[in-house]
Amino acid sequence: MSLQELVLKLLDGITDATIRADVAATISLILENYMVGSADDKKTKTKTYLRELVMDVLMTKYPFKSAEELKDEVEKWVEALYRAVKIRAMRMRMGLE
Numbered sequence: 001m002s003l004q005e006l007v008l009k010l011l012d013g014i015t016d017a018t019i020r021a022d023v024a025a026t027i028s029l030i031l032e033n034y035m036v037g038s039a040d041d042k043k044t045k046t047k048t049y050l051r052e053l054v055m056d057v058l059m060t061k062y063p064f065k066s067a068e069e070l071k072d073e074v075e076k077w078v079e080a081l082y083r084a085v086k087i088r089a090m091r092m093r094m095g096l097e
Contacts, residue, residue, distance in 0.1 A: 001080070001084065002084060002088075003027070003031070003081070003084040003085060003087075003088045006077075006080055006081055006084050007023065007024055007027050007081075010023070010054065010057055010077060010081075011023060011024075011057070013061050014057070014060060014061060019057075019060060023053065023057055026049075026053055027053070027081075030046060030049045030050060030053070030085065031085050031088060031089060033045070033046070033049070034046045034085050034086070034089055035089050035092065035093070043082075046082060046085060047078055047082055050077075050078045050081050050082060050085075051074060051075075051078050054074050054077040054078055054081070055067060055070065055074050058070045058073060058074060058077075
């Protein structure tokens with residue numbers, strides 16, 4: 001699934017335009033940071049940023065669930081988004097996007 005599709009799926013159910021715009025902008029920033037980061041800390045930093053963002057989004061979508069209850073779902077989203085960020089960055093470097 002593409003990065004855009006994942007972001008839209010993550011935001012499904014959130015109607016606040018400000019939150020939707022902020023999340024999309026933050027994902028773009030994370031992608032840019034991934035592209036310029038050093039190889040040593042790229043994966044760790046990117047996953048940390050994604051984890052914080054996804055947790056915020058899911059806590060907004062599911063206000064009655066605790067962070068502990070959302071932990072597994074957050075990790076699934078982080079892995080999917082990280083994979084999409086890597087693919088998107090590679091396509092951009094190759095001039096395909």
